[in-house]
Amino acid sequence: GENVEQHPSTLSVQEGDSAVIKCTYSDSASNYFPWYKQELGKRPQLIIDIRSNVGEKKDQRIAVTLNKTAKHFSLHITETQPEDSAVYFCAARNFRTSSGTYKYIFGTGTRLKVLA
Amino acid sequence: EAGVTQFPSHSVIEKGQTVTLRCDPISGHDNLYWYRRVMGKEIKFLLHFVKESKQDESGMPNNRFLAERTGGTYSTLKVQPAELEDSGVYFCASSQGFLGSRTEAFFGQGTRLTVV
Numbered sequence: 473g474e475n476v477e478q479h480p481s482t483l484s485v486q487e488g489d490s491a492v493i494k495c496t497y498s499d500s501a502s503n504y505f506p507w508y509k510q511e512l513g514k515r516p517q518l519i520i521d522i523r524s525n526v527g528e529k530k531d532q533r534i535a536v537t538l539n540k541t542a543k544h545f546s547l548h549i550t551e552t553q554p555e556d557s558a559v560y561f562c563a564a565r566n567f568r569t570s571s572g573t574y575k576y577i578f579g580t581g582t583r584l585k586v587l588a
Numbered sequence: 589e590a591g592v593t594q595f596p597s598h599s600v601i602e603k604g605q606t607v608t609l610r611c612d613p614i615s616g617h618d619n620l621y622w623y624r625r626v627m628g629k630e631i632k633f634l635l636h637f638v639k640e641s642k643q644d645e646s647g648m649p650n651n652r653f654l655a656e657r658t659g660g661t662y663s664t665l666k667v668q669p670a671e672l673e674d675s676g677v678y679f680c681a682s683s684q685g686f687l688g689s690r691t692e693a694f695f696g697q698g699t700r701l702t703v704v
Contacts, residue, residue, distance in 0.1 A: 476630070504687075508695070515591070515697040516631070516679070561631060565687055571636075571644040574687040575621070578631035 474499050476564050478579025486587050491549045493582045495562035498543070502564040505545050506576070507536060511558045519560075520547070552586045559583050590614065592696035594680050600702045606668040609699045613662070613682030620663050621683075621693065622655060626676040637663060649674075670703045677701070 477496045485491045497505075503524040508516040522529045522536045522545065529536050533552075538545040549556055563576040593612040601607050613620045622634040634653070635645040639660035648655070652671070657663040667674050677698040685691040 478630075481628070506693075513697075516695040518692050563631075568644055568646070571646075573636060573638070573643050575633050575636060575644060576687060576693065577633070578623075580628065580630045581625075 474564075474566055474577045476562060476577050476579040478562050478582060480582060481580065482583045482585070484585045484587060485552050487552060487554060489552055491547075491552055491556070491584055491586075493547045493560055493562065493584070494544065495546065495564075495579050496542075496544050497564040497577070499564065499566050499577075500543065502543075502566055502577075504565040505536070505538060506563050506565075507547050508561045508563065508578075509558045510561065510581075516561060549584075552584075554586050554588050557584055557586045592680055592682050592694050594678075594696035594699050596699060597697065598700045598702075600704060601670055603672055603703055604669045606666065607670055607701060609665045609667075609678050609680075609701070611663045611665070611680030611682075611696060613680070614684075614694055617682035617684050617694075618660070619683040619686065620657060621681040622663070622665055623679040623681065624676050625679065625698075626673075631679060634665075667701070670701075672703050675701055675703045 506521040509519045510516040533550050535548045559581045562579040595610045620637040623631045625631045633647040636643045637657045654666045679698045680696045681693040683691050683693045
């Protein structure tokens with residue numbers, strides 16, 4: 473069935489270092505990939521997204537890359553700061569033909585710890 | 589603008605009891621989604637409302653789960669009778685249109701349900 477694999481499950485980096493989280497999706501028809509950040513005790517919030525007709529997108533210290541052929545997409549955070557510590561979820565948007573609607577298939581989450 | 593609001597934030601119930609979770613979406617958002625995250629696993633889709641209609645309920649685990657959205661405003665998710673495996677964090681999300689690169693899904697903070 474539809475699924476999104478996400479690695480690693482936990483990641484610890486030193487402040488100032490880079491962090492990379494990788495996801496692989498199964499449905500080749502997926503065409504939109506959002507990333508959500510959930511800080512402790514808070515709601516998941518969209519931080520960046522990418523459409524399937526784009527290979528890379530940047531927003532300040534965060535970037536997302538997409539390899540459609542391999543069905544991989546990754547989140548890159550540079551110059552990490554303590555406030556980047558959170559759980560990050562990747563997702564792939566799937567179109568459900570039976571209901572004519574879209575839904576997100578999420579990965580299992582990555583707990584990022586930025587060590588000061 | 590108020591965000592997506594969920595009640596209660598935490599609930600601890602005994603196996604066999606009934607629990608009702610509530611979600612108030614962002615005003616004007618026709619699309620409302622329920623998701624669940626069991627510890628360490630993915631945020632898993634449960635169902636999708638468009639206004640008061642169930643558009644996609646393919647993720648509902650079994651008939652112990654009943655979701656309603658009378659009047660197309662707030663939604664409730666009832667679990668009756670609750671089982672141990674129902675424990676997890678239940679998220680609600682809403683969006684103005686169908687999910688996509690121009691339509692963001694806004695999440696609530698979740699209800700942490702513990703069945704003992």
